Amino acid sequence: VDIVLPDLTFAEELKGKLKGLILTHAHEDHIGAVPYLWNRLRLPVWCSDFTAAVLRLKLAESEFGRQVPINRVKPGQAFEVGPFGCRFIHMTHSIPDAAALVLDTRFGRVLHTGDWKLDPAPMVGEKTDIPALEQVGKDGVLAMVCDSTNVLSPGTSGSEAEVRESLTALIKAQPKRVVLTTFASNIARMETAMMAAHAAGRELFVVGRSMRRMIEAAREVGYLKNMPPIRDERDAGLDPARQGALPAHRQPGRGQERALPGRRRPAPPRPAGRRRHGDLQLEDHPGNERTLFNLHNQLVRSGVEVITEVDHFVHVSGHPCRDEVEQMYRMIRPRSRSRSTARPATSRPTCGSRRRWASLSRSWPRTARCWSWPPAR
Numbered sequence: 297v298d299i300v301l302p303d304l305t306f307a308e309e310l311k312g313k314l315k316g317l318i319l320t321h322a323h324e325d326h327i328g329a330v331p332y333l334w335n336r337l338r339l340p341v342w343c344s345d346f347t348a349a350v351l352r353l354k355l356a357e358s359e360f361g362r363q364v365p366i367n368r369v370k371p372g373q374a375f376e377v378g379p380f381g382c383r384f385i386h387m388t389h390s391i392p393d394a395a396a397l398v399l400d401t402r403f404g405r406v407l408h409t410g411d412w413k414l415d416p417a418p419m420v421g422e423k424t425d426i427p428a429l430e431q432v433g434k435d436g437v438l439a440m441v442c443d444s445t446n447v448l449s450p451g452t453s454g455s456e457a458e459v460r461e462s463l464t465a466l467i468k469a470q471p472k473r474v475v476l477t478t479f480a481s482n483i484a485r486m487e488t489a490m491m492a493a494h495a496a497g498r499e500l501f502v503v504g505r506s507m508r509r510m511i512e513a514a515r516e517v518g519y520l521k522n523m524p525p526i527r528d529e530r531d532a533g534l535d536p537a538r539q540g541a542l543p544a545h546r547q548p549g550r551g552q553e554r555a556l557p558g559r560r561r562p563a564p565p566r567p568a569g570r571r572r573h574g575d576l577q578l579e580d581h582p583g584n585e586r587t588l589f590n591l592h593n594q595l596v597r598s599g600v601e602v603i604t605e606v607d608h609f610v611h612v613s614g615h616p617c618r619d620e621v622e623q624m625y626r627m628i629r630p631r632s633r634s635r636s637t638a639r640p641a642t643s644r645p646t647c648g649s650r651r652r653w654a655s656l657s658r659s660w661p662r663t664a665r666c667w668s669w670p671p672a673r
């Protein structure tokens with residue numbers, strides 16, 4: 297099985313009533329359906345600059361890619377989709393240019409938060425636009441659809457700035473090759489890897505097509521401009537003491553596998569003594585547990601010493617924990633509400649570091665993703 301698709305019949309049945317596709321950000325679970333859905337609905341698309349850049353590269357692989365009308369919208373800029381008045385509010389998330397959608401209907405205002413968090417120092421892109429959200433709350437909101445992924449975890453999700461500091465020190469202390477996995481779309485984490493590699497006197501190799509595609513999209517809209525050069529992955533087997541590699545984790549068997557010791561071309565030399573080829577960060581996201589555990593096992597079998605957030609501070613979530621969700625509800629005070637991208641109640645809390653991985657292990661494979669799309673009936 298290469299790809300699993302939801303039944304899109306429900307969308308086709310609404311074809312005459314649908315006026316457009318509005319994308320809050322460029323994560324795969326928010327734009328991945330567009331190449332499959334668009335040809336059946338042929339609707340215009342609205343999204344931010346970075347989302348548009350990623351979508352264009354994605355659609356370039358389809359035969360109708362050039363036909364898709366993509367409207368780029370800045371935060372705060374008003375636009376209309378059919379009878380709806382729309383506006384984006386900038387939100388921090390683990391990808392640049394994420395946005396909440398303010399949707400004005402004849403029944404009242406709806407706020408769709410998209411995926412978000414509150415981060416005082418997100419490193420790439422702006423902070424969540426709190427004043428704009430407060431104003432929306434003051435004006436009155438009929439309904440809010442809110443990302444509450446980590447609501448079972450107390451406190452806040454933490455800042456990317458703290459991860460940058462921690463990872464930089466960690467990578468600097470490693471004697472041999474370092475492999476770091478992350479979502480390809482986490483541009484702030486990618487920038488962190490580049491800066492950490494530079495600070496440690498290492499060269500960085502990016503492995504995998506999705507990584508290169510995201511870097512291209514980020515540079516197109518002005519991110520990752522002044523970063524040190526990135527070398528071709530085919531050279532990445534030459535000097536284990538000086539190299540770091542940055543593979544995507546989304547597709548095990550592709551980017552990640554090529555980053556594993558002994559699986560690269562040309563084959564890397566095996567360091568003498570202790571079998572310590574590198575270190576690894578694993579990034580958690582609900583729904584990815586099986587992929588992550590498989591990758592973890594692959595790396596351990598390959599002789600890699602794996603460092604996860606259980607061992608070190610190497611990751612913060614891009615989704616809000618309980619205090620952040622509470623702040624959002626205080627600001628917006630919607631008359632009715634619905635959650636999106638949330639864990640089922642049977643899942644354990646996931647924000648705390650050590651407790652987090654252990655609880656994930658216990659809850660897996662019961663843990664399942666509550667998809668925000670297609671909508672629950």
Ligand SMILES: [Zn+2]
Nearest residue numbers: 321323389411
């Ligand atoms: Zn997301």
